[in-house]
Amino acid sequence: MNHPPPPQRTAMQPDGSRLIKFFFGEELPFVSHGRGVFVYDTDGRRYLDGCSGAVTASLGHSDPEVLRAMREQAERITFAHRGTFHNAQAEQLAERLGAMTGYPYVFLCNSGSEAVETALRLTLQYWRERGEPERARFVSHAVSYHGATLGGLSLSGHPQRRWVAEALLHGFNELTPPYAYRFAQGRDDAAFTAFLTQGAARVLDSHGPAAAGVVVEPVGGAAGGAITPPDGYLPALAGLCRERGLPLIADEIMTGLGRTGTILAAQHWGVRPDLVVLGKGMGAGYAPVSAVLVSEHVIDTIAAGTASVTNGHTYGGNPLGSAVGLAVLEAIESRDLVANAATRGKQLRAGLENLAGRHEVIGEVRGLGLLQGLELVSDRATRSPGEPVGSLTRAIVLAARDHGLLLYPATGGINDAVLVAPPLTITAEETDLLLELLDGALTTLKSPLT
Ligand SMILES: Cc1ncc(COP(=O)(O)O)c(C=O)c1O
Incomplete structure (x- = not known):
């Protein structure tokens, strides 16, 4: 059977992909595999899954x-x-x-x-x-x-x-x-x-x-x-x-x-x-x-x-x-993961508050257990979000990814925010590593408060 020739690719998919993407033309790494709280791309880069995918992978990967x-x-x-x-x-x-x-x-x-x-x-x-x-x-x-x-x-x-x-x-x-x-x-x-x-x-x-x-x-x-x-x-x-x-x-x-x-x-x-x-x-x-x-x-x-x-x-x-x-x-x-979420949640919260003391872009830390959020502001006094709204969210998500950490964008159109919500299986050492990677990412956005 003769198939018709495939239709021409449009300029909107410059990489030639036929798959309709979240943002047309955006370059994202290809995922390879996951182990526990870590995800690996096909170039061998490792990411700590600081948001359980979309607050979904509660047990981590490949359990x-x-x-x-x-x-x-x-x-x-x-x-x-x-x-x-x-x-x-x-x-x-x-x-x-x-x-x-x-x-x-x-x-x-x-x-x-x-x-x-x-x-x-x-x-x-x-x-x-x-x-x-x-x-x-x-x-x-x-x-x-x-x-x-x-x-x-x-x-x-x-x-x-x-x-x-x-x-x-x-x-x-x-x-x-x-x-x-x-x-x-x-x-x-x-x-x-x-x-x-x-x-x-x-x-x-x-x-x-x-x-x-x-x-x-x-x-x-x-x-x-x-x-x-x-x-x-x-x-x-x-x-x-x-x-x-x-x-x-x-x-x-x-x-x-x-x-x-x-x-x-x-x-x-x-x-x-x-x-x-x-x-x-x-x-x-x-x-x-x-x-x-x-x-x-x-x-x-x-x-x-x-x-x-x-x-x-x-x-x-x-x-x-x-x-x-x-x-x-x-x-x-x-595995008593509800209790782990409460305990690691306290550790994560304390660490995020510590980061808020040093990074002016964090307007508020909030949440419960292992569902924590950072409100991001361009000016703490006026509580203004990024200009345009969403730009700070995107900047921190990208900076974190460059540092090997995944965060979930949670801007609803009126504010800038990210979710920090790692798997419920996360250990104390992995929580420390998450905070360290986040600190590195925040530092590239703006110099820490002195
Ligand atoms: C509170 C809440 N309700 C509903 C949904 C929709 O779920 P789904 O994307 O699985 O359809 C989501 C997804 O983010 C959610 O967070």
Whole structure:
């Protein structure tokens, strides 16, 4: 058979690649392999993975136990559709997740965005089964990221990611973000909490019988960088939801399964959301696995009605992904990685604060456990971000890479920030090395304070 000649390459891909890239024409190293917290490129350069890829590779790379579980499952069966077969791996994964988090029911998906959509759909179904189909208005924060699908983007306060789809999006992202550095305007924690809570109550009440639920990242990740709310805020938001009978949905795709030093980040504030969304660290980079944890009253309502959740995704709960998820949870528990995240998180935080004392570009250090963020500023007094916004983020990510350290850009379009979020397996020596490499990278940006 004669194939037509390949179309001409465009000037936008000067390296001749046919693959559509993040930034057209950007030169990036080619990855070769990974071992533990280190990743190697095809030129033999080593990088300390200071951001677990995209806050995903919680166990580091090439973990032998996860690889063994993958191989064993792959040799038995990799795929069976949830509409045709039950499979033991998905059952065990749901059982284990429930035991670790205290949630009785689990819906399995593949990506974080799919799981966010599923949480929205489950909530909409809950309201329909209760005879209130008009409840379809979700509420989220003005600086946030909840996924690249239309529901996830509708929730997201992330101008850089929203703009392309804006015509199809809802403006769910109405709430003032619990981002003290830019929004507290001189208020102390208690006053800022009161301000945020009163604002949230006003927004929820403005939607009256249309309000469906609140979606929140307990610690904000990709938009803004480890935005950590004042202590009273999450409990107050949960209280507002409870008073109005609205489900609280915690998007713990980045924060869940140990990242912040507790199994779920909401536990730092004693909050039990009605639904919890997990992703990223659940497959830990070994397979795309995500989940929605669901409380009894949501499922009981559905069980008393249609008793079915038919929307799903082809690969959701497949045996291979589920076996990987199970091996990841087993590793988190048997190696005590939640406690390690708390301990190494303290070491990392102290080291970052020390760096902030010497590098003027760091406006704030924030975060919990091994989800730490650096707010980057061109002027500490005015708290101005880079000019243009995003330029400082890019500069530090590139400088760090040159020094053999990977950082995650977390600018949401209004600030400059990076996430420092190494694998939960990181040792004390590797944490020291991370800080040393970061110090070197920061030094090339600006001379240290004297
Ligand atoms: C809090 C949060 N929600 C949702 C998502 C979307 O997940 P995914 O990229 O796996 O679709 C992300 C990804 O960065 C995230 O951090």
